[in-house]
Amino acid sequence: MTARLALVGHPVAHSRSPAMMNAAFRALGLDAIYERRDTPPGALDATLAALWDDGYLGVNITVPWKAAVRVAVQSVDEIAERCGAVNTLTRAPDGFHGTNTDVPGFARAVLEAGTSLAAHRVVVIGAGGAARAVVLAAQTAGAESVTVLARDVRKARGLGRASAFGSFDARAAVAASTLLVQATPCGMSGGPPGESIVAAVDLARCAPATLAIDLVYSPRMTPWMLSARSAGLRVLDGVGIGMLVHQGAEAFESWFGCAAPIDVMRAAVLRAD
Numbered sequence: 275m276t277a278r279l280a281l282v283g284h285p286v287a288h289s290r291s292p293a294m295m296n297a298a299f300r301a302l303g304l305d306a307i308y309e310r311r312d313t314p315p316g317a318l319d320a321t322l323a324a325l326w327d328d329g330y331l332g333v334n335i336t337v338p339w340k341a342a343v344r345v346a347v348q349s350v351d352e353i354a355e356r357c358g359a360v361n362t363l364t365r366a367p368d369g370f371h372g373t374n375t376d377v378p379g380f381a382r383a384v385l386e387a388g389t390s391l392a393a394h395r396v397v398v399i400g401a402g403g404a405a406r407a408v409v410l411a412a413q414t415a416g417a418e419s420v421t422v423l424a425r426d427v428r429k430a431r432g433l434g435r436a437s438a439f440g441s442f443d444a445r446a447a448v449a450a451s452t453l454l455v456q457a458t459p460c461g462m463s464g465g466p467p468g469e470s471i472v473a474a475v476d477l478a479r480c481a482p483a484t485l486a487i488d489l490v491y492s493p494r495m496t497p498w499m500l501s502a503r504s505a506g507l508r509v510l511d512g513v514g515i516g517m518l519v520h521q522g523a524e525a526f527e528s529w530f531g532c533a534a535p536i537d538v539m540r541a542a543v544l545r546a547d
């Protein structure tokens with residue numbers, strides 16, 4: 275019987291996950307199919323119930339449902355609980371179980387880019403689901419410090435040190451940072467303009483060796499990356515795609531119990547550019 279998997283979010287039309295996952299299934303000769311399930315506000319419970327009744331083996335969860343899905347599933351593991359966000363569900367006899375593969379996905383992508391989170395004073399820009407995954411990955415790796423910058427500082431509280439964009443503390447944290455991670459949708463194709471996040475975070479006082487990562491991977495070069503480059507920072511421009519591939523590979527492994535074909539998945543994501 276064909277194994278069925280789905281991406282649940284809103285919107286999902288732009289997502290590269292179907293291309294990435296279906297390429298992996300083809301490469302390994304798996305009888306499986308991965309589909310998009312656009313799930314607008316108010317429809318999460320009904321979508322998950324339908325996927326369960328239809329025998330789906332696994333589900334990826336994306337914006338805006340990563341936090342809300344916690345209460346809609348049978349259980350979530352420690353990593354998802356600590357993160358406060360779930361991006362992967364796996365079918366078990368008693369229901370869907372949730373985890374968060376963005377956390378190890380980000381850590382692997384950073385290692386692949388040639389650095390270790392443990393070595394850094396990390397500043398995370400944004401306080402949503404992706405930012406939470408970055409914070410947990412950095413804390414787990416033993417980063418020297420983790421500061422979260424947000425436009426609404428209340429949303430960043432409890433996630434390491436928290437500061438509002440433009441505050442004295444935010445400027446000091448950015449100036450002292452060794453790794454900056456842009457984790458808002460600003461600059462993403464179809465998202466808010468990238469210039470808004472460029473204006474919110476003053477990179478002029480950063481040391482030249484500071485590393486800069488944007489989790490936005492479409493387009494490949496965002497306004498924030500360009501601004502970091504002109505401020506003399508070193509931009510690690512493959513980490514957004516690397517995170518997408520590695521979080522997908524972790525999800526694949528939790529569904530099928532075998533190693534994911536990472537190179538095939540990366541090639542499929544890059545082809546979709």
Ligand code: NAP
Nearest residue numbers: 400401402403404405457458459462466470489514517518
């Ligand atoms: P999310 O949960 O909706 O959070 C978005 C965050 O960005 C919130 O803190 C939000 O602030 C902030 N924000 C939104 N618009 C802003 C603006 N104009 N100015 C300043 N802050 C703004 O989304 P998410 O899941 O964290 O995803 C964020 C981005 O990361 C997306 O582009 C997503 O595609 C990317 N991502 C990439 C990967 C990957 O594998 N590379 C994985 C996950 C996510 P408020 O709360 O104040 O609205």
